[in-house]
Amino acid sequence: MQTTIRHICGHTETVQLRGPADERERAVRKLTSRPCRECETARRVRADKAAGLTGSDKQIAWAADIRADVTARIEEVKARSAAAGPETEMVDLALSRLAAITDADWWIDHQSAQQAMQAMLTDDEIADFRRRAQSV
């Protein structure tokens, strides 16, 4: 069912809603309480620029998603390792270096957590962490 939504930002969007009437009503309430997609994207780009990403608006929006995703995956790895030790140290070092990367292009080129982590650490550092992890 085609429904016109008047968003909180004042813009209107036409959406296709399916399902029973009460579900559609709920969806309408949820959508009207939010800004439209364009305003939401613009808001995110502003936030991401404030967070220091550089590039075109389109690159920044894309890179911000990648950065959030990669960082969350690396944090997961850290959460899984039982105790503080060489592995968590390595992850912290990689995360602190990743936090300094503001080039949207770089993030678009490093979309996997493993790629991003490896790019942040030298081979010597990785070898050193591995050696220490084995001797624990």
Ligand SMILES: [Zn+2]
């Ligand atoms: Zn809007």
